[in-house]
Amino acid sequence: MSSADSGTEWILAAGRLAGLSDCGIASCAPSEHGEYLDAWIAEGAQGAMAWMTRSAEIRKNLRSKWTWARSALVGVLDYLTEPRDREDLGGLARHLSRYARGADYHDLLKQRLAGWAEALEQDLGRSFRHALLVDTSAVLERELALRAGLGWIGRNTCLIGPRGNSWRFIGVLLTDLELPAAARRLPERCGSCRACLDACPTAALPRPHFVDATRCISYLTIEHRGSIPVELREGMGDWLFGCDICQEVCPWNRRVEAGGAAEFRVDPRYEELSLADLVGLDESAFRERFRKTPLARPKRVGLVRNALIVGANLGDPAVLKAARKLLEDPEESLRETARWVSDRDLDG
Secondary structure, three states, X not given: OOOOOHHHHHHHHHHHHOOOOEEXXXXXXXXXXXXXXXXXXXXXXXXXXXXXXXXXXXHHOHXXXXXXXXXXXXXXXXXXXXXXXXXXXXXXXHHEOHHHOOOOHHHHHHHHHHHHHHHHHHHHOOOOOEEEEOOOOOOXXXXXXXXXXOOEEOOOOOEEOEOEOOOEEEEEEEEOOOXXXXXXXXXXXXXXXXXXXXXXXXXXXXEOOEOOHHXXXXXXXXXXXXXXXXXXXXXXXXXXXXXXXXXXOOHHHOOOOOOOOHHHOOOHHHHOOOHHHHHOOOHHHHHHHHOXXXXXXXXXXXXXXXXXXXXXXXXXXXXXXXXXXXXXXXXXXXXXXXXXXXXXXXXX
């Protein structure tokens, strides 16, 4: 039980019935780790994510925006599905982070949170003020999950569940209900392990609990705009969108069974499309293919840029050939990346 008071178990049970994998209750008190966020921003580790700077004060104190908030109901949603080994997948699917192979988790997580709120209002016989928050909101969702007793923060900054498992999304149902928070918090259980820090191919984890987004493959392939620094391209390996390396090597994930929500299973459309096919898509075709999917986030320019780099890293002849057609593309970052790919092809 994640709550301090057995009288709140019905609240947690309602969250699980709404489709969340686990639930807990956290205080809305100001962050206890605000100085870490400030230091992270001061080092420029947020890269081009300017919204992290703009929203920092809200993140450190939720009630500076949601003044009515009293308790945070925190839910996690498991997303690890079969197959575990991405090398068994075809097409683009093998180059995607596990979280992006199926439905957009933002929408699904908000639906589950909304279902939780509706169930509680029915049980209470009245409505209550609430807000549905996911990672696109100005919220330190991992700290709230820690407060709610749903895990601890690993050295790779991921939330790791009480028995392992970092393959999970976090959502927050902010409420004006006065509820007791979790009875205890889990201490970090990483010990002296450095697996995640040592495995990162772009050195995005220079020290425990610190991610330098400007070097992180997930940031580079999703949020970064323009050309990706040449010195980081080889380290991207074959990751087209996102990266799972620091979770794959985590000992706490070794025995996690694939029981994630069915909506996160591999979208068969991703297996039907090759890297070269992606490179050849125009703007209209791209929107048609990826509208309302996680892969729409970097837009055509970003995703095609990534495909060019992955194809070059793999020595994919079809991508190398397709790259030549982008040497006159209107987008500078695509022209530059295509030239880089073509030069590598000639050098080979």
